[in-house]
Amino acid sequence: MDDIVRQALAKWPNVPSCTGWLMLDRRGNWRMRDEAAQASGSPGTPIRHEALLGFINRNYDVDEHGQWFFQNGPQRVYVELGYTPWVVRLSANAGGALALQDQAGGAFEPAAVFVDEEGGILFADGSAQPRVAVLHDHDLDVFSEHATLTDDAMSGEFRWNDQLTLPLQAVRRGDVAGRFRFVPSPAAASA
Incomplete structure (x- = not known):
């Protein structure tokens, strides 16, 4: 502040x-x-x-x-x-390393990834009270290049750089506020 x-x-x-x-x-x-x-x-x-x-x-x-x-x-x-209280942009540099940045310009380190019934992608960080951020819809192509999805697109996995593979978890949009x-x-x- x-x-x-x-x-x-x-x-x-x-x-x-x-x-x-x-x-x-x-x-x-x-x-x-x-x-x-x-x-x-x-x-x-x-x-x-x-x-x-x-x-x-x-x-x-x-x-x-x-x-x-x-x-x-x-x-x-x-x-x-x-x-959600945070909106993130996903980018990949020339070497393929991914970065998430929130609307305030801060780095966002994902610990979990979710997909809602409308195809929205959400990330949660690993803090004690996890911050949740929706992925800007212009970055869905970048996301899909690093994700493997099932036919219904409600499960799969997301590869966060070479360090972490996060399972894609289904969440109902109406449940996001209560859950987080x-x-x-x-x-x-x-x-």
Whole structure:
């Protein structure tokens, strides 16, 4: 968290939080959701300002209830999640080594890989409370080059560099939030 945010929290500790105004979409884009977007259920307008994106990413965290938020100075802005709290991009360098990077620019080391009934690929890391990230759909070709799938595409294995072969596990999209203990819509949870 930025020092300026910590200072603002100390100076104004009781600023009410807000919900519904910020979304992380299925492709890892941060979106502003004005009242019209919230009322219509649309994802909102993508944020393109690099400094603002950096500020959001540095001050993105989770509370004790599994609700993800952006700490905007003294105000906590709860985030609507398009799917998971993290979205990763998968790339391979010229030598074939794979790398996963989350929407905040951090490295993501997979410990498990899942496929949902819609063909979405999810990775979980090996932390005590595993982070879960959906793979950006533009990277499905890279994924398939390193995976062996059964005919129904709901099982198989994924080869993570030459170090690890991860079994592909089936998961229902509707079960992901509960399994990984996050709230996809804090606005709905607080209503």
